Each structure stands twice: as structure tokens, then as C-alpha cells.
Amino acid sequence: MTAVERMIEALLFAAAGPLSAAELAERLPAGSDVAAGLAALKARYAGRGVELACVADRWRLQTAEDLAYLMTVERQEPRRLTRAAKETLAIVAYHQPVTRAEIDLVRGVQANRGTLDTLLEMGLVRMRGRRRSPGRPVTFAVTDAFLELYGLASMTDLPGLAEMKAAGLLGLDIGAEFSFDLPGGAEAAEDPLEECETVEFNVDFLAEPVTA
């Protein structure tokens, strides 16, 4: 492989779009034989998973057409939690066991009902029990999958107030009155869920009016 061929290969690979022979020549050392390099490169890539194509007088590397099925099928968006989901998850983590009404209290908005359900479906949050308070609302807690996602050994490893301060997330404006209960710490009295309840978790909306 000639030096020019290598350079053309690297340039085409890293370029944001197809490059013409003239554009390549500009970026290569003076006197480089671009045409010969392109021809050699085209021959080298023939029949490979990636090919050198010339479109409208511009050159680009592209995946072989017959392998397109590999690409289209596997195209996937990166999965990130939505902001709402992340916020709800954070509240559950820092205040568990927590009821829907309490989540709404912190989030301020009538939390999108779907958000908590999404987290339940994703297995990051689970129903934990029923608070021994009027309406016996269902309480929620995070799951082992949550711990895994964030690389935590246990809930006591969740970064706390001091770490938030250290990370500069808490300024002086939120000072003395900012605090939260330690996850797994002070537990409000609650009963375990009955078996049948775990299946149909949508039932708990019946409890809402009382706590709201």
C-alpha cells in the first residue's frame, strides 16, 4: 500500500462528506498522484464489507450494498431515560418507600402518570407495600436493576447530601432546610402487598383521591 493510498484512505474515512479528487489533492503533500491512489484503493476495497464509491465526481467510503440489511435492522436509538423519568426515579431512590402523591409533591406537577408506569415496566422501580395511612396508598421503591444501572453495591451507597454539596449541586441558596430522609432509614409503617396486587398495579389509582 502506498503512502498516498494510506492518506487518501484516512482522509475519506474521517471526512464529514464525500471528497473530490481536487479536495483530496489539496490536503495531500504536493505532487501526490491522487488518481492512481484512488484507483488502487478502489481495487483494494472491491468485494469487501466497505467499498470505495464515486458519486457525482466525489469519493466516499460506504458499506457494501448487499450488507444494508445488517444496518437497517440494527439501527437503534441510544436509550436514555427522559428527563421526567430521571426525575421521578431520583425521587423514588431518595425517598423510598414513597407514594405517588409524595412524588407529585416533590415534582410539583401532577406527575405524568405514565412516567412511573414506564419505570415500573423497565424494572427500575417496584411496588413495595402499602402505607399505613388513610387510603392505604401503594408505596414504591427502586429495584436491584436500578442499583446495577448506577453501579451501586447497595442503597446506602447512594450519594448523599454531602456529596451533592461537594459536587457543587447544592448552593448556599438551598441551605439548612434542604434535607431528605436516608433511603432505607426512617420507615413509615407499611404493610406488604398482597400477592394478587403485584399483578395489577394499575388498581392503586383508586387510592389516590384520599391522599391527594
Place this chain on the structure above:
Amino acid sequence: MTAVERMIEALLFAAAGPLSAAELAERLPAGSDVAAGLAALKARYAGRGVELACVADRWRLQTAEDLAYLMTVERQEPRRLTRAAKETLAIVAYHQPVTRAEIDLVRGVQANRGTLDTLLEMGLVRMRGRRRSPGRPVTFAVTDAFLELYGLASMTDLPGLAEMKAAGLLGLDIGAEFSFDLPGGAEAAEDPLEECETVEFNVDFLAEPVTA
């Protein structure tokens, strides 16, 4: 070139980031020998303008390092890290999991809070857990993004790691007591996280009246 090699080549070429062998296997026909395909591909690309590299245990195609001078258009100066940030990053990488206090101990200064936070924000460092020691300080470790940025296949590929280990330089326990006999000490080896956490954590803000 085998069919598997072609497919791996096409997949890596089209991927937005490095792919692990397992991720490749998922997308290839059942029974494909991914390891052999990768090895063959790596040999094929050796010395070319584009090379196959292993970073953070995953594979990616990248331009040859010696051709960096050609990439004037593509070069985006990575966000400049300050000297303190680079040093902190190195300390986290070579000592992980490591606490803030330990980073300060190695550097010999009360770190500017912002340094570690910048690294956290950039995704080069993450919180890992809590040290099982008094105060349960949060520990930090580097991320895969760190390995990808510096082109390291794994944590064992850190430059000079073996030599430092052999020289016993990676211990965190030594040096903490170097304030022997000196009142006040030159170094506070104590962890500052402890106090405020235990004091402020047990307040349950949810117990406050709902509507103020």
C-alpha cells in the same frame, strides 16, 4: 475475505461508537466466529490508513495515528483539561476506586472542588460507590469514555501501570501518616463527608405540611 469478516467490517464502519464482540455477535448470523473475524480484520488493516483498535474492550475503526497531521479539518481540540484536571484524572485512573480525600492526599492540596466535578460532567469519571470505612465516603472511578478518549483497550493498559505497581507507588495507605508528631498535621486524612450526612439525613421533609 470471509463473509463474517465482511460483515464485521461493515458493522464497525457504520457504528456510531465502539462495538464489543458480544454486540457484534448479536448482529451476525448465529454461529459466526466473531473472534476469528476480528483477528483477521485487525491483521488486514495493520499498517493501513485506517486501523482496527480495541478500546474499553470494544472495537472501533480509526485513522492511523501518524496521519493525524492530515486531519486539520476534522481535528476538534478536545475540551482542554487543566493541569490539575489531568492530574486528578490520572490519580483516579491509577488508584480507583478513590475518594476525594485520597485524591487531595496524593496531590497534596485541598482540591479545587470544580476539578473533579468537571471530570464528572465530561463523563470521564463516575461515582462508583462508597468506601466501607468511617464516613462511608463516595469513591470515584474512570468511565469507558475515558478509555475511549485515550485509546486504551482496558484499565490494565494504563501506561506505566506495572512499573508503578512494582515500585509500590500506587498505595494510598502510605503517606497519610506523614504528619507525624506535628500538631495540626500537614494533611487531614479525615474524610469531611461524614459529619453533615449523619446530622442532616434523618429529617423527613415529607412530614412537612403538604400545602404551605
Place this chain on the structure above:
Amino acid sequence: MSLAFQTPLDLQSRRSLDDDEALIVDLDGYEGPLDVLLVLARAQKVDLLKISVARLAEQYLDFLRQARRRRIVVAADYLVMAAWLVFLKSRLLLPAPSKVSDATATPEDAARALAFRLARLEAMRQAAEALEAGSVLHRDVFTRGDPTAIRITPSGRLEESLFDLMAAYVDQRRRQSERCYAPPAAVAYRLDEARARVRALLPALGRWSALSRIAPPGADGGPDRASCLASTLAASLELVREGQLEARQLTDFAEIYLRGRAAKHGRQAA
């Protein structure tokens, strides 16, 4: 350790320090005493683990002396280090105590610990440089450049960071605290002020006067009119009870009139 030779060595080091003054003038360039020590230790050009701490101490004190001569304000931690080094050096120069108590660290241990810390910091600095010297993404090596090409994202697994989670939590709590309605507490016209004011006005209250004219008008930032009226009325009623004032109201909701009772007022003034 051949301590006898330390003094001449120190003189040499002082001379060499003077030669490259530029190196040590700027205290701002250093990140704390350990950083200074490391720079000085490098000048000894030996394995940091085998450095002469006694000599290093002398160099360090020299450095501080120069900084002071240039009237650079030396931070406390530099001075603490200086004190510690002087102490350590004196301990190193003393003959070893005959009975070695294994509980306390020996000066040699302390010197070794310092040397270790210097070596470790140096190792980390070199590591940082080595990392930077490697093939850094988007500086030395480049991945596929075309953003419009068909792309495959590496995995479908969730990628979240604890930092984001914490930030999400704190954001909400901040918003929540901003949402809390906290009306400014009304400023009340204090009763004792009202009392003092009415008392002071007593001599002028020879005739029936309307409460609304006696009460202060209220002001921006101070107590409002309603509070002024209420407090003045309450204070007046106290004075009525004490017999210093008379009050009357012709009908419900009508204006209240006040009048001083001259006799008692006279006695009060006396």
C-alpha cells in the same frame, strides 16, 4: 545517612537555586507545598525514593526566604510545611534514641513517607503526560467522520450516570423550594411605639380628636395604615383604662374620638 556532609551540600544547592531564579519566583505557579517540594526534589536528580530530605528541607526554606524577600505573601500551609520540615530535619540530625518505641513513627519513617509521597505525585504527573502523549481521540486518531452515514449505536442498554441522577433530584428540590409561596410578613406598628406616640400627643388632645387623625399614616416599607390604626386604638384604650384619656364613638363603625383628661395628664407630666 552521612549527616556531616549536609551543610556543604546545602550551600551548593543554594547557589544552584540562585542560578535559575526564574524557576522559583512565582509562588502562584505552584499548587501547594508538596508541588514546590517536588520541583525542588527533581533538581536533586536522584530517585525520589532515595532523596535527601534534610537537603530538601534546606532548599525549601531557601525557597520561602526568596519568596518573602520578594514580598510574596506566603500562604499558611507553606509555613506549616516549613515548620514540619525544620522539625523533621532536627530530628534526623539528632542521634537515634537508645530505646526505640515501636508505637511512634521515627523521623526516618517520616522522611521515607515524604519521599514516597513525592515519588507518587511525580508518577501521577508522568502518567497524566503519558496519557496525553498517547493516541487521543479527535486529536490523534479519528473515527468515522460522516454524520449522515447509517449508524448503529453500540448498545441498547441504558447509560445513566449517578451524577445526572443527583442533578435531577437537586433540580427538582430547588424548583420545589422556589415554588413555596412565602409572602413577606406584614410589618406591624408596635404597641409600645403607639403608646409612646399617644402619650407624647396627650398635651395636644385637649379637644375630641378623630382616631384616624391621631394614628400615623403608614408608610412604604413600614407598618401599613390598618396596623397603625389598630395599634393606636389599642394603645389609646390602655390609656383610657389608666384614666389619661377618654374615648367615644357615636354609633357602630363611626369614627372614634379621643380626648385627654387634663387633670390626670398634669399629674402624669409632673
